[in-house]
Amino acid sequence: MEEIEIKRQLFHILIGVIALLILVFIGKGTLMAFSFFTLIIGLLLVNLTFLGKKILLVEFFRKHFERKNIPFPGWGSACYATGVLLITSFLTNQNAIAASIIILGIGDGVSTLIGRNGRIPLPYNRKKTLEGSFAFFLSSLLGYSFVGPLIIPAAFLAAISESLDLPIDDNLFVPIITTAFFMVV
Amino acid sequence: MDAISNFAYSINSELLTKVSLLLDNHIVFVLVIMALVLIKESRNAKRLKIFAALLLAFFFATCIKILTGVERPCASLDIPNCPSSSSFPSLHATLAFVVMISFLNKRSYWMFVLFALFVSLTRLVLAMHSFRDIAAALPIALITYNIVDVLWRSFTWKRLK
Numbered sequence: 001m002e003e004i005e006i007k008r009q010l011f012h013i014l015i016g017v018i019a020l021l022i023l024v025f026i027g028k029g030t031l032m033a034f035s036f037f038t039l040i041i042g043l044l045l046v047n048l049t050f051l052g053k054k055i056l057l058v059e060f061f062r063k064h065f066e067r068k069n070i071p072f073p074g075w076g077s078a079c080y081a082t083g084v085l086l087i088t089s090f091l092t093n094q095n096a097i098a099a100s101i102i103i104l105g106i107g108d109g110v111s112t113l114i115g116r117n118g119r120i121p122l123p124y125n126r127k128k129t130l131e132g133s134f135a136f137f138l139s140s141l142l143g144y145s146f147v148g149p150l151i152i153p154a155a156f157l158a159a160i161s162e163s164l165d166l167p168i169d170d171n172l173f174v175p176i177i178t179t180a181f182f183m184v185v
Numbered sequence: 186m187d188a189i190s191n192f193a194y195s196i197n198s199e200l201l202t203k204v205s206l207l208l209d210n211h212i213v214f215v216l217v218i219m220a221l222v223l224i225k226e227s228r229n230a231k232r233l234k235i236f237a238a239l240l241l242a243f244f245f246a247t248c249i250k251i252l253t254g255v256e257r258p259c260a261s262l263d264i265p266n267c268p269s270s271s272s273f274p275s276l277h278a279t280l281a282f283v284v285m286i287s288f289l290n291k292r293s294y295w296m297f298v299l300f301a302l303f304v305s306l307t308r309l310v311l312a313m314h315s316f317r318d319i320a321a322a323l324p325i326a327l328i329t330y331n332i333v334d335v336l337w338r339s340f341t342w343k344r345l346k
Contacts, residue, residue, distance in 0.1 A: 029187050029188070029316075032316070032317065032320050033189060033316070033320070035320075036319075036320045036323060039323060039327075040298065040302070040323075043286075043289065043298075044294070044295065044298060046289065047289055047290070047291075047294040047295070050289065050290040050291075051292060071334075072289070072290070078327075082323070082324045082327045082328065083324075085320060085321075085323060085324050086321075086324035086328075088320070089274075089317055089320040089321035089324065090321055167335040167339075168328075168331060168332065168335065169331075172327075172328055172331065176328070
């Protein structure tokens with residue numbers, strides 16, 4: 001696996017853990033405000049990059065953490081922040097928010113780390129592997145400590161949605177599915 | 186109410202309240218949004234794309250409003266003329282954020298950020314919304330614009346082929 005992809009996924013997991021710590025120790029209101037203003041400031045930095053300005057922070061993330069063929073520099077980070085903001089603003093139950101962040105931050109990160117070395121491609125999406133989806137499901141079960149057995153269908157749905165070949169980014173689609181699930185149940 | 190909503194509601198400015206009430210009017214707000222798009226975007230195809238995103242965002246936000254049915258902060262504060270419609274998410278903020286995102290690659294983007302944040306502030310000042318309603322509007326706007334962008338690209342790509 002490319003070194004940049006390993007770094008990207010480890011950073012992805014780290015941000016998920018930080019978001020979880022903010023949620024547990026400070027509160028969901030702080031996490032919501034933090035992700036809202038991070039997104040607003042982040043998009044302003046993206047705009048400056050569009051205008052040809054070299055922003056040290058954006059360049060650092062672009063060099064170390066961004067994938068190729070993305071719509072704009074900072075795309076992955078923007079989608080991730082949008083996902084966290086979606087979860088924190090739509091869900092009111094702190095335990096459901098924590099479980100959703102585990103699915104988005106840890107499940108998605110671990111699935112890519114494991115899935116890239118997987119050998120069995122999924123029949124409906126040859127770009128993803130069965131090992132990756134299984135790793136997604138298993139690592140998402142860490143959310144059991146917050147929502148109990150409800151994590152099993154939530155992790156299953158999220159793992160399925162992450163494995164689909166959709167034109168929308170995983171970091172947006174997975175939170176949409178987990179948020180919808182926890183709003184319904 | 187949360188700290189941010191409380192702070193905005195406690196701002197005691199006659200001018201800000203008047204502007205907030207003006208933007209609260211749906212016709213005025215839609216006219217402002219349309220004028221901004223038509224003035225700052227000269228390409229007709231892009232204008233059409235922005236209006237498509239605005240329409241879709243309006244549809245999504247309205248559906249979520251109906252499904253969630255959250256009471257407005259002004260109702261719990263017993264403020265007169267408080268609408269009975271659901272609070273979550275803010276439609277005004279959703280549309281303002283869609284316009285903001287549409288100009289992400291433009292020099293004028295910062296003005297649209299200020300516009301969207303100002304519109305959001307006016308909603309908090311009138312206690313029509315809480316910060317949660319405003320915060321939820323941003324991901325709705327971003328996801329909707331992304332969906333329209335993907336569909337737009339595939340449509341224009343097919344036409345080119």
